[in-house]
Amino acid sequence: MNEVGNVNIKETIEEKDLGVFATNDLKWSRQSSAGATKANRVLGQITEQLLKRMTPYSANITGSNAYWYQRLCELEATFEQKKPATIFFTFSFADNHWEDLHNLLPGGFSDDPKLRYENVLRNPHLVDWYFSVRLNEFLRVVFDGILQCEWRWHRYEWQARSSIHAHGAARFKNDPGLTELTTKVYIGRKAEKDITSKEITNQKKIKLLELKNEGKEAELIVINYAETLLSAMNPRNCPSCDIVPEVHPCTKDFTKLNPNQYKKDYEERKERLSKLSKY
Known part of the structure; x- marks a missing residue:
């Protein structure tokens, strides 16, 4: 922030005395109503001028409104110059269940779901780093290599519980229009x-x-x-065998739930849906 401010001051030398002008205007406002009107008008002009100067520089601050507006303009320009995206995508991961991830965290993988949950909360930097590494590698191999991506763009977001995920868009070279x-x-x-x-x-x-x-x-x-892009499959199911597929480790069998947990389960589901509707 200080560097941005210093650059702004150096490039706009004419604004160095604005503080003096503002102080004089405040003195006028104490002397008469006419002075107050003039002071408010001048201060308004000064504020507007400073805001116009600040917007381009605040675009360098990651996460600011100006920063995201600049990214929006870049994405719109990409759609106009290189044609619209073929797909829009969202990637997330089961951070509380991914064994490879937890093997990298302090203490390693635990069979206790509560310990895994707490370990994720204590090491958000490692969780986010691992997700970004895996996502970029997936995009490089699958999107760029297999699907022949012409251009792609994505951004990271965090859920209310601090879990990272990514939204993005991509255009493939074989897009038929x-x-x-x-x-x-x-x-x-x-x-x-x-x-x-x-x-x-x-x-x-x-x-x-x-x-x-x-x-x-x-x-x-x-x-x-x-x-050619979409498919649905269960890799644990035998296509030639008439059997029930193995239960996914993230799945809960309702027959094994304690009746005392029913109300809590409904409340958690309602809470998730309410947060999604707000999002």
Whole structure:
């Protein structure tokens, strides 16, 4: 902050006497009502001038409003110059359950959930560092290497319980033009509804049928492309065996819960949902 202030003063020498002017204006305000009006006007001008000067410099302070506004402008420029993103993504991790993470924390991995939770709270710097390392490596290998990412952008956020996660956007080189295609799908669906109207001419009906067909073709392209990016699978399940998959370690069996815990479980679930709605 001091360096930013010093740079600002050096680059705006004409503002070095603003404090003197402000002091004189305050003296005038004590002498008459006219002086008070003039003092308020001058002080308002000084404040506005200083705020205009401060905004570009506060953009260098990570986390400030000006900083995030600058990042917003950069992202909007990327969308305009390099075309919109193919996907928007969110990455998070089970920081209280990840054994590899806890092996790096003091004391190592514990079978006691309470100890793991406390260890995460005591070592937020290691938890955040590990998440950022794993995320950047994943983006480098999967997004850049396998999916041939043209550009990508992400930012970190923290939940109310201080758990880190990341939001971002990326564009792939094989993007078929999803923005244009989805626009055609929307127009085609609207045209399909308008065709049923009795108050249209044959010429307009032909045009609507063309838009409808273009929308169907665009929708098929979008679906086929999305299927190359999305998949759902349970790696613990045998595809050729008719068996119940192994229960995930994070899953709780409600039949094993103590009835006295029901109310607490409902309260915690309600609290999470209320925080999500505010977010």
